[in-house]
Amino acid sequence: MTNGIARQRKRHGAGFDARRYASCFLGRPARLAVLTLTFALIAFPFYWLATNAFKLPQDYFSQPPVLFPTRGTLQNFTEVFTKYQVGRGLVNSILIASMTTVLTLISGALASYSLTNGILPRRTRRALMLWFLVQRLYPAIVFAVPVFYVISRLRLMDSIWALILMNTSFNIPLAILLLVGFYQDVPREVEEQAVLDGCNLFQRFFYIATPMVAPGLAAVGILTFVFTWNEFLYAAILTIFKAKPLTVIIAGFITDRGLIWGPMAAMGCIVVVPVLLVIWGAQKFFISGLSAGALKE
């Protein structure tokens, strides 16, 4: 009955690791096999994307496909910047994502602070929180037609401000739900002390609370940046020519020009790499942000 434990104890001595024990719930060889398979399934597509971006046309059109290319070129990348307006797309994506992040953080932090520490009628507070919770449920498509109409009436069609506005609107509910949690973690005594020192709401927000929730702001900022960078639907609807971000350009590439693998892979790399860099630098924030956003109800 205590067989497994005895074996573990013998192997690890007093430091018995229950989690390691539980993680082998399918047996140790199966665990290794599944994890190896998972690694292969995740790593191979990216390997494929990266190698195709540097292949010569003979290689990427070859049949059977070249698994281990022996020669490479940068011509796909140069082509993509000169012939397919990826340069402009990159600039648009960067501008849209960063401005959205800034706007979302500022407006979200202000609103969250007011919800946690401000003087508001109880029903208003409840109604607003409900509104923000519910905003996350709508599929984006349901607003597409009215928004198209509103934006074209506001003469904002094909301008990055339309996208900045819409993306901010998409990210605000999640930002508020997360930031409210972070502002609530600021100890009450700190706030009370600030009040005793004569701070009003804004001073407490700006000088005391916000510096303390900086990691939370970082997490929300990263999530917002990544979601906005990846956004496609409204970018496709609200842009015609000069405001197109990378996601629209890459999708248009497939539908208009058929399938030229090299440049497509190069474009794919350009869309994917910045996000990977951002995440690599801040994985902890991203994971905590993702989990908190999903599990905080």
Added chain:
Amino acid sequence: MLIPRQIQNTFSDRMLSWAFLLPVVAILTVTALIPLLYGVYLSFHEYRLNIPGARPAFIGLRNYASLFADPFLRQSLRNNLLFAGLAVPLELALGLTLAMLLCDAGKLSRMLTTLLLIPTIIAPVAAGTLWRMMLDRTYGVVNYLATLAGLPAVAWLAHPFLALLSVVMVDVWQFTPFVAILVLSAIKGIPDTVLEAACMDGASPWQVFRHVILPMISPVLVIVIMIRMIDAFKVFDTVFVLTQGGPGNATEMLPNYIYRQGIRFFNVGYTSALAVCFIIAMFLASWIFLHLRNRMLLRSR
């Protein structure tokens, strides 16, 4: 849920509280509330933007009635339900398995968890492009590897049912890691003492999983199912890039159908009716799920 602190009730604090809310309320009103109301208004009208000089004409519930008679809508709904019915259980099962296999604190697990982030964070458009390249019938590497392994080369994106399976596969590839990460957070939240106690009682790893871990993370699992179910009815990017709803209508999902009606055919009134029904359906679904989860939480107390 939200425990407000109202530390100091001065006039300036009250004014500032409202002022702080202003940016968010302004943005959401313009970009969400007004379009919502306008959409509901339009749903009772006939309005086609592709006819020059057209103006909305009130037709009452006729748009809603057309919903029931629309064969393409029924096909999209069927496709979407099939997609959700395949993708969500797969993502849940695989994600749960992965999370369990990675729940220890070893180096291998930490490295793989970081790697898991990658498919989830890339743009769905990029994932769709990538898989479009790999699933191509003649030049795609998937078929090549299949032939190497002795399996037949298949027309992944040209055959109606296979195309749907391909869309499911790409979604599972991209979001199983997301499920795994969420479930992993939940498993890490289980106190070590509980797990050790279970092992003390001589449970095998499978029993620890089945009788200790699983019940404790079931509220989180319900939330994850809800999120993935709702997301399954929001897929647009992947389908758009992978198959454009083809071949024929075989992979057209609800958002793709609404997009076609609204942005391609400019049938604004009908699209708005579709949108309103969609919103109502989403509401009901979320409400049911949250209800389920609350009951589960109460039961585990």
